[in-house]
Amino acid sequence: MLYREAGDFKTTYKEDNQTFPIKFDRYRYYFVLIVAFLIIPFWINDYWVNAIFLPFLIYSIAAIGLNILVGYCGQVSLGTGGFMAVGAYAVYKLMTAFPDVSIMIHVVLAGAITACVGVLFGLPSLRIKGFYLAVATLAAQFFLVWIFNRVPWFYNYSASGQINAPERTFFGVPVTGANADSWATYLFCLIILTVCGIVARNLTRGSIGRKWMAIRDMDIAAEIIGVNPLSAKLSAFAVSSFFIGISGALFFGVYLGAVEVGEAFGINKSFLVLFMIIIGGLGSIFGSFAGAAFLVLLPVLLKNLFVAGLGWQPDLATHLEFMIVGGLIILFLVVEPHGIAQLWRLAKEKLRLWPFPY
Amino acid sequence: MPEQVIFGMEVFLNGLMAGVLYALVALGFVLIYKASGIFNYAQGVMALFSAMTLVGMMNGQVPFSHLINAVFGTDIHHFGWHLPALIGILLTMAIMVLLAWLVQKIIFKHLVNQEPIILFMATIGLAYFMEGFGDLMWGGEIKKLDVGIPQGINLWIDEATYNIFDYGFFIDNLDIFATIVAAILVLALVAFSQYTKQGRAMRAVADDHQAALSVGVSLNFIWVMVWSLAGFVALVAGIMWGTKSGVQFSLSLIALKALPVLMLGGFTSIPGAIVGGLIIGVGEKMFEFLVGPLIGGATENWFAYVLALLFLVFRPQGLFGEKIIERV
């Protein structure tokens, strides 16, 4: 009754092509934007930002990026951690080498640099498919982590090998470094995420998105009907790495502030983002958000429940977390391979008919 | 003979041994992939889990003691007994068969016609689950495993090479033992696969599920059998690696090392897993020995993958794998 399309006719292709064709969805989207931009920054505190919002925003960007590569274009990548590292070190070098340039430009440039690296490591995808490609990306993952560890130029020859983010401001407000307020870091990441989300949506609904999906569904047929597999796959790697690089730059610069490459960007990071898009839904922008939210909230919930609530030791909670995440992956794959996004879509379809059953 | 060459020979031999251990893990992958087309990312964790279970059994640990203590406020840790290695191994094997049956029933029966990538991700989920489960059951701290395999430097080789080269090679007894075990295992598996009824059924299932069903092969039985075999191979690998470096989390990362081995040897070839393992083992150690000092060392972290990657670009199906013919 509430959620209806009856009477809501589209008279132009442009209207039919909208992201949110149903009015209710559109208003919901604007509502979320208003809450996110105008309400939350005033109400938020350090704990919420650091434990929940910042990781959610940043991982959402990475998840969107990986989803473009894996979910839309069908190219398996286990190199997300390594590419995030590229973004982090790129932004670090840029920040330290050009201290007067705006941090926003540096973040975007870091994304661009990561895009180039992504294209390089994506070249094997032209000859190799499926699991074999996953191994190629593992080569990228391990090699990149090794290189950032071994080549001192990357960490400016510091003794510890760690990189630290210097303070930078955006419109006069510090967003990196110790003096940055939590609302500032939150808004900064939110702005970037919103832009990234819009760009991703535009790309996936256009001809490029269709090329990616054609390659994913049947790459030989795609080539025969005129898709250049080289440019399609490499563009997927490029766009995906762009987002993942930005995510890595923010992860280091805004969220953690200091990073040791093996811990922060190891293979576990790659799996984490992959799990986000599996649970959230492959081939869905909304799914990327859902998966990121889920996997950011889950450990927080578990820790609060078991450690704070029941007084168990933290490592028990960690073991349970592994079991729950692993179990959920399997559950989603068996029951709903298209993830939370599909469950959401089904719920909406039921709602469109409510209170009628069909 | 120049010193470098002698050192090089030692490194080469050690590389061969390391390769054998890699091959042991890779074998488990090949088995499951051959029979069900699934790449079992959880194979490494299975090795870890089986080793943990073995140690736990032998030491008389109470399973889930940590959890029980947290929930009930008790403080129990051990039953008080110690089991001999052989009994421990048999019991652990029984548990691995049970695990194979559960995995088949709960997970893969429901994923029968899904794409390979979905199956692969399911095994990643399984790996994470089993890791948490194993830690919960036996505790996550590093454990020592001793089933009576001879360890330490092989004195006979040490003496013999000293007499020839004036330099005693350090070849670990454990590695020699592992090589012999691996060789026996490979021969047994190849014989099983080629010459027994079940082996033939397994190959039929690997080729075409529907066709195998139509000639009366029970898919479920074959899959449970294959996963049990893989469990056995995982246990052997777990024992070898666990004795060598202790039973700890990093054991599961061996699985990641098996990937390049399979890339080289092909996913469906048992001898290929061995050859691939040897190439990777030797290649890694030799590269680190020859080139490592020039570029900062620790190249073993990535060399295997880059080697596999280069190899794949020129021969996507590996050395022994079947050529993938795509038709429209």
Added chain:
Amino acid sequence: MLDSQVTQTTADGRKIGGVMMEMANITLRFGGVVAIKDISFDILEGEIRAIIGPNGAGKSSMLNVISGFYHPQDGEVWFHGKKRPAVKPYEVARQGIARTFQNIALFEGMTVLDNVMTGRLTQMKSGVFQQALWWGAAEREELENREICEKVIDFLEIQSIRKTPVARLPYGLKKRVELARALASEPKLLLLDEPMAGMNVEEKEDMSRFILDVNDEFGTTIALIEHDMGVVMDLSDRVVVMDYGRKIGDGTPDEVRNNQDVIDAYLGVSHD
């Protein structure tokens, strides 16, 4: 085609022009197996050309050679009077050759509309940055191409299923969607690989009507592989007969029907 190019007019008023595509001495080998042995034939502009023969004769392989998926070891392909070098399949598509497949090759993760829109991919030129912005050139191009696809959807009468995921469609409709995708690219030459396979009489009549309409209304040249002799004889202007990789007949349906080699290898004789 222009009036000056018309070389003949068929009985039902369709115009046929000069040679559009010529296969000259094509030989195709897979390792030791010779799939196509020294075959030559041509396709005239505006005609409907059938390729028939028993299973394993090499018909699909021939179609794959035409669409650039296989490259013959010997022989040449001439398109519009120019020799065609060994180019990639997507470049062949850009030259105006579209096709359907024997075992449906639709993109199962997308809707009908999206699948048909993929047919326009060779014509859509906007770059990554334009599309990222969407507003302006990219959106305009999308809407223009949407209109062209909707015309094709109209023509093939599949409007009601345009937003349905292709994976959910029955076989006959999938074949129609595949045809729509091929037509969306406004091809000069349309290759159909067993378009009637698995269809009942009604569906075959529908599909035949569509094929004739495509040729009549848009002037598209059509080459089709087909096993149903009734369809072949009714629809096609000329027929090529293949057997074991060789050409054993080439001519009008009547000529081929009375060719003894063809009768022996494939058609057989009716015993009343």
